[in-house]
Amino acid sequence: MEVKIRLFAFLQDQLGPSITVEVTNPVRIKSLLNQISQQAPQLSSTLANSRLAVNQEFINDEEVILKVNDEIAIIPPVSGG
Incomplete structure (x- = not known):
């Protein structure tokens, strides 16, 4: 299944507002992030x-089952002043 992942902050600056990757269900979070790292090693x-x-809910599990219309986002660490 192909999924579109929304990116924010530094990730959006580097890769644009979204990225598309191919996944299987259930999706291992680490595997998903590794796929993106392979496309952009500088962001590992x-x-x-x-x-x-x-x-719009953070995932704390190691795996997640995605549906076709799920909104997926990666939020990098941020700091403020």
Whole structure:
């Protein structure tokens, strides 16, 4: 299944507003982030510290079952001042 993942902050600056990847269900979060890391190796450390959200809820599990219309987002660590 092909899914579109919305990106934010530093990830969006580097890759644009979204990226599309091919996944199988259930999706291992680590595997999903590794797929993106292969496309953009310079972002590996940022992705390793990022959070995944599905339908605007953070995922804490190691695996998730996605549906076709799920909204998926990767939120990198941010800091403020």
